[in-house]
Amino acid sequence: MTEHDAPDAPKGRMPSPTAAERLAALTRENADLRAQVAALSAAPPVPPATAAAEPPVRHHRARAFVSALLIVLGVLLAPVSVVVGWAQGELTDTDQYVATVGPLAQDPVIQSAIANRLTTEVMNQIDVGALLDDAVGALEEQGLPPRVTTTLSALEVPLTNGVRSFVLKAATRVVESDAFSTAWVEANRTAHEQMVAVMEGEPGSVLQIGSEGQLTIQLAGMIDMLKSRLVEGGFGIAANIPTVNASFTLVQTSELVRVQNAYRMLDMVGTWLPWIALLLIAAGVLTARHRSRALVVAGLSLAGAMLLLGLGLAIGRTVYLRALSDQVVRLDAAAVVFDQLVEFIRLSLRTVGVAALVVAAAAYLGGGSESARTLRAETARGFAAARGWAEGRGVSTGPVGSWLFRHKRLVRVVILALAGLVVLLAPTPTPPLVVTVALVAGALVALLELVARPPGAPAPAGGGEEAAASAG
Numbered sequence: 357m358t359e360h361d362a363p364d365a366p367k368g369r370m371p372s373p374t375a376a377e378r379l380a381a382l383t384r385e386n387a388d389l390r391a392q393v394a395a396l397s398a399a400p401p402v403p404p405a406t407a408a409a410e411p412p413v414r415h416h417r418a419r420a421f422v423s424a425l426l427i428v429l430g431v432l433l434a435p436v437s438v439v440v441g442w443a444q445g446e447l448t449d450t451d452q453y454v455a456t457v458g459p460l461a462q463d464p465v466i467q468s469a470i471a472n473r474l475t476t477e478v479m480n481q482i483d484v485g486a487l488l489d490d491a492v493g494a495l496e497e498q499g500l501p502p503r504v505t506t507t508l509s510a511l512e513v514p515l516t517n518g519v520r521s522f523v524l525k526a527a528t529r530v531v532e533s534d535a536f537s538t539a540w541v542e543a544n545r546t547a548h549e550q551m552v553a554v555m556e557g558e559p560g561s562v563l564q565i566g567s568e569g570q571l572t573i574q575l576a577g578m579i580d581m582l583k584s585r586l587v588e589g590g591f592g593i594a595a596n597i598p599t600v601n602a603s604f605t606l607v608q609t610s611e612l613v614r615v616q617n618a619y620r621m622l623d624m625v626g627t628w629l630p631w632i633a634l635l636l637i638a639a640g641v642l643t644a645r646h647r648s649r650a651l652v653v654a655g656l657s658l659a660g661a662m663l664l665l666g667l668g669l670a671i672g673r674t675v676y677l678r679a680l681s682d683q684v685v686r687l688d689a690a691a692v693v694f695d696q697l698v699e700f701i702r703l704s705l706r707t708v709g710v711a712a713l714v715v716a717a718a719a720y721l722g723g724g725s726e727s728a729r730t731l732r733a734e735t736a737r738g739f740a741a742a743r744g745w746a747e748g749r750g751v752s753t754g755p756v757g758s759w760l761f762r763h764k765r766l767v768r769v770v771i772l773a774l775a776g777l778v779v780l781l782a783p784t785p786t787p788p789l790v791v792t793v794a795l796v797a798g799a800l801v802a803l804l805e806l807v808a809r810p811p812g813a814p815a816p817a818g819g820g821e822e823a824a825a826s827a828g
Contacts, residue, residue, distance in 0.1 A: 419644070422643050423650060428640075431661050432661070435664065436629065437633050438705055439665070443622060447552070447555070450545060456699065456700060458544065461531075465686070467528070468686075470527075471527040474527040475523045478579070478594070481597045482523075482593060522589075526582060530581060530585055539578055539581065583597050655714075656712070659709045677691055707789075760804060760809070768804060
């Protein structure tokens with residue numbers, strides 16, 4: 357059959373284009389697109405309208421300024437709130453004050469200082485020389501030779517030293533006993549309750565804050581206890597000692613008088629200032645455009661502020677002891693008292709500093725920096741590999757894992773919120789508590805990432821056509 361014998365094409369039907377015609381059409385379309393791209397590239401860029409561009413820039417700058425201002429104010433108020441909170445607790449909360457000064461009764465340095473003070477007070481009431489003169493006069497009346505009475509008079513100094521040593525040993529046993537610890541705590545509790553009554557306008561029988569700022573503990577009850585011990589030990593002369601209203605000065609500073617005058621203001625400020633500082637920092641973070649970055653900066657700044665407060669306490673301790681070097685006999689006792697009194701401040705600044713570092717670390721890990729994204733991606737791949745390995749062996753979280761995956765963000769927020777509430781509502785937050793809560797919260801978030809089971813990836817659209825084309 358020749359080509360003239362080929363059957364004619366059906367009427368009304370266009371012949372299909374050949375491969376060469378399709379290639380030519382694609383080439384023309386490609387050339388047109390290249391020409392349009394070249395024309396757009398050669399055209400000068402249209403500058404944005406100045407009036408439309410300035411408001412967003414000004415808005416962003418104002419927002420950044422407000423955010424930085426709020427964070428700075430909150431960070432500056434944080435150390436002040438720690439100190440004011442300590443002062444409020446020590447002056448208004450009797451239990452906290454007793455918990456602060458109670459351990460002093462078991463400190464060897466304080467025990468030695470109080471034993472020496474008790475011994476001095478007792479020896480001031482016992483005139484060994486007068487007693488010896490009475491004894492010598494009685495012997496002279498009996499007609500003893502003058503040599504005997506002269507020898508007895510020469511024993512005044514050794515007898516005095518012996519009596520003082522005897523009294524000191526008895527005083528040491530008193531201050532090292534459990535009864536002394538109980539008496540010390542009760543004396544401090546009574547003194548603090550009376551001090552609070554005076555500051556709140558209630559008349560008190562005993563004033564424990566002197567006009568020059570002395571914070572003192574009355575020793576009358578302890579001296580009575582020592583008198584009883586001396587009498588029981590065979591030193592009957594001690595029974596003639598009258599009641600002595602002596603006191604032991606814990607600390608002396610004019611600041612106590614100023615705090616006394618501003619008691620009500622201190623109570624109010626100490627209650628609200630920590631929350632104000634926290635709210636300022638939170639408002640600054642929420643105002644910032646890059647909140648995770650702002651939270652990192654706020655956390656590091658807050659930790660730095662607590663570090664500066666710790667350095668200030670160390671410098672203040674040195675200055676305080678140097679000022680007392682010529683005023684007190686036992687400077688080591690003054691150092692122990694200072695360290696014990698500021699223990700709450702040190703605990704608070706450590707707790708706040710550790711919590712700030714934990715928050716900064718969490719904000720960095722959840723932020724948008726390249727290193728954080730890479731770390732999260734690598735961690736996610738590790739969890740996915742572990743989950744796939746377990747599922748390959750028949751271990752799967754099933755519907756629970758699928759539900760956790762769908763609500764992963766909500767569960768993560770609940771975990772972090774509960775961790776924050778545990779720290780905020782703890783009676784006495786401590787650095788170990790903060791670290792423990794952070795580790796538990798981190799472990800729960802990691803467990804969530806591990807057990808959250810993503811749904812199976814759907815088959816790609818057009819997969820059959822691609823397979824058929826590949827097969828063809």
